[in-house]
Amino acid sequence: xxxxxxxxxxxxxxxxxxxxxxxxxxxxxxxxxxxxxxxxxxxxxxxxxxxxxxxxxxxxxxxxxxxxxxxxxxxxxxxxxxxxxxxxxxxxxxxxxxxxxxxxxxxxxxxxxxxxxxxxxxxxxxxxxxxxxxxxxxxxxxxxxxxxxxxxxxxxxxxxxxxxxxxxxxxxxxxxxxxxxxxxxxxxxxxxxxxxxxxxxxxxxxxxxxxxxxxxxxxxxxxxxxxxxxxxxxxxxxxxxxxxxxxxxxxxxxxxxxxxxxxxxxxxxxxxxxxxxxxxxxxxxxxxxxxxxxxxxxxxxxxxxxxxxxxxxxxxxxxxxxxxxxxxxxxxxxxxxxxxxxxxxxxxxxxxxxxxxxxxxxxxxxxxxxxxxxxxxxxxxxxxxxxxxxxxxxxxxxxxxxxxxxxxxxxxxxxxxxxxxxxxxxxxxxxxxxxxxxxxxxxxxxxxxxxxxxxxxxxxxxxxxxxxxxxxxxxxxxxxxxxxxxxxxxxxxxxxxxxxxxxxxxxxxxxxxxxxxxxxxxxxxxx
Numbered sequence: 001x002x003x004x005x006x007x008x009x010x011x012x013x014x015x016x017x018x019x020x021x022x023x024x025x026x027x028x029x030x031x032x033x034x035x036x037x038x039x040x041x042x043x044x045x046x047x048x049x050x051x052x053x054x055x056x057x058x059x060x061x062x063x064x065x066x067x068x069x070x071x072x073x074x075x076x077x078x079x080x081x082x083x084x085x086x087x088x089x090x091x092x093x094x095x096x097x098x099x100x101x102x103x104x105x106x107x108x109x110x111x112x113x114x115x116x117x118x119x120x121x122x123x124x125x126x127x128x129x130x131x132x133x134x135x136x137x138x139x140x141x142x143x144x145x146x147x148x149x150x151x152x153x154x155x156x157x158x159x160x161x162x163x164x165x166x167x168x169x170x171x172x173x174x175x176x177x178x179x180x181x182x183x184x185x186x187x188x189x190x191x192x193x194x195x196x197x198x199x200x201x202x203x204x205x206x207x208x209x210x211x212x213x214x215x216x217x218x219x220x221x222x223x224x225x226x227x228x229x230x231x232x233x234x235x236x237x238x239x240x241x242x243x244x245x246x247x248x249x250x251x252x253x254x255x256x257x258x259x260x261x262x263x264x265x266x267x268x269x270x271x272x273x274x275x276x277x278x279x280x281x282x283x284x285x286x287x288x289x290x291x292x293x294x295x296x297x298x299x300x301x302x303x304x305x306x307x308x309x310x311x312x313x314x315x316x317x318x319x320x321x322x323x324x325x326x327x328x329x330x331x332x333x334x335x336x337x338x339x340x341x342x343x344x345x346x347x348x349x350x351x352x353x354x355x356x357x358x359x360x361x362x363x364x365x366x367x368x369x370x371x372x373x374x375x376x377x378x379x380x381x382x383x384x385x386x387x388x389x390x391x392x393x394x395x396x397x398x399x400x401x402x403x404x405x406x407x408x409x410x411x412x413x414x415x416x417x418x419x420x421x422x423x424x425x426x427x428x429x430x431x432x433x434x435x436x437x438x439x440x441x442x443x444x445x446x447x448x449x450x451x452x453x454x455x456x457x458x459x460x461x462x463x464x465x466x467x468x469x470x471x472x473x474x475x476x477x478x479x480x481x482x483x484x485x486x487x488x489x490x491x492x493x494x495x496x497x498x499x500x501x502x503x504x505x506x507x508x509x510x511x512x513x514x515x516x517x518x519x520x521x522x523x524x525x526x527x
Contacts (some may be wrong), residue, residue, distance in 0.1 A: 021107075062081065119150050219332075
């Protein structure tokens with residue numbers, strides 16, 4: 001007889017192999033080393049490589065098409081349907097695969113606000129994956145662990161390869177979410193970020209039902225208690241800019257905004273490491289210590305990490321508990337935000353480095369979600385690609401974009417939040433010609449926006465994009481604030497700006513059900 005493990009309220013699995021439940025950080029590191037899953041670096045961090053897949057596999061992600069959720073899902077290229085019978089076959093095959101394996105179980109939560117948190121169970125084939133989820137999700141107290149009843153279960157079996165002909169998948173990789181069965185099934189990929197993002201997708205479905213806006217953003221809290229949000233896709237600077245020694249970090253990637261304020265959905269941070277330096281990002285640098293999981297980072301013979309190396313991928317990562325950041329806010333909650341920043345890595349190099357948005361412009365840019373996919377964050381992305389990611393998080397949104405946009409608009413209006421667009425991308429030319437915006441300048445602009453000193457500037461509308469650009473900002477050369485001045489050839493700038501303006505217009509044409517004032521809040525396109 002095997003050991004019975006509850007997968008959800010209605011399903012128990014029998015495991016013949018050894019089961020490790022809710023091991024400590026040091027125990028999981030010990031198990032991962034024993035099993036040869038990785039090594040320790042010179043700082044004590046655990047280093048693993050993910051093999052073939054070093055980023056998310058969005059084309060291999062599926063939502064099970066079930067009657068209870070069918071009409072609430074925006075089906076398409078992001079939310080691909082999987083028939084329940086296909087999911088059931090995969091579930092049975094994965095159960096058979098794992099039944100004789102040594103497995104690792106983590107019980108915890110998604111959500112730092114006890115009113116809205118989701119009790120989770122994660123079943124892992126790898127010890128280092130279990131360490132990853134222990135550091136990334138909210139860890140329960142001893143008393144909470146005794147009372148824990150999982151409401152959603154993640155089953156991760158990287159060694160199980162799907163058979164597309166037999167299983168109805170696109171490839172050997174699959175991330176299949178059943179909202180009705182409350183099970184997430186992952187196989188064919190060792191990239192740990194799939195577990196984190198699949199739960200975020202679930203929260204993006206569940207939270208709006210409770211009147212809570214789920215957001216792909218980081219958050220921090222100032223010395224006077226003011227809260228700030230940083231929206232943006234991977235690589236735009238959410239983690240870097242929110243890790244500010246002068247402010248308390250609430251969280252680096254996923255939050256909910258309820259009538260009580262905001263809360264971190266996670267209990268840890270998942271930072272990009274490419275180009276990481278102690279000088280520019282000291283908090284993240286120092287967070288990479290014992291208990292941290294490093295993915296695909298190159299080390300020398302002494303175990304010293306080379307964060308400049310992209311030998312395995314541009315998408316090198318560090319996963320660590322938020323407590324590794326000095327002064328982090330525990331638990332991860334904050335008041336209603338006073339300042340909201342939309343971060344975009346503009347590969348065209350034409351957007352101003354910072355600009356104030358009207359309420360209508362804020363809704364336009366939130367729905368547009370313009371940025372660049374950066375190298376390595378998804379399979380097949382090898383250099384920055386201009387893209388529009390609705391609500392700055394389209395890959396993780398099961399519901400129609402309008403649901404999230406209307407909730408954000410209502411909350412911005414009710415709490416009178418200031419909104420800025422911040423370009424962390426290129427200046428002086430497009431990608432390949434210009435240079436990436438200097439982090440010191442971006443930090444100075446963000447600081448000025450948060451402490452109110454930017455309000456002393458004179459703002460004028462950009463002639464193409466209409467957003468309001470300051471004429472000065474403490475710590476930033478004035479010419480940088482006007483992107484056209486940074487280009488050697490102003491005519492080339494004008495052409496590129498019009499090209500991006502056209503892209504904005506073409507993308508926004510699909511939002512036919514928003515008000516005319518929002519539709520008219522975008523760039524001006526010359527006829």
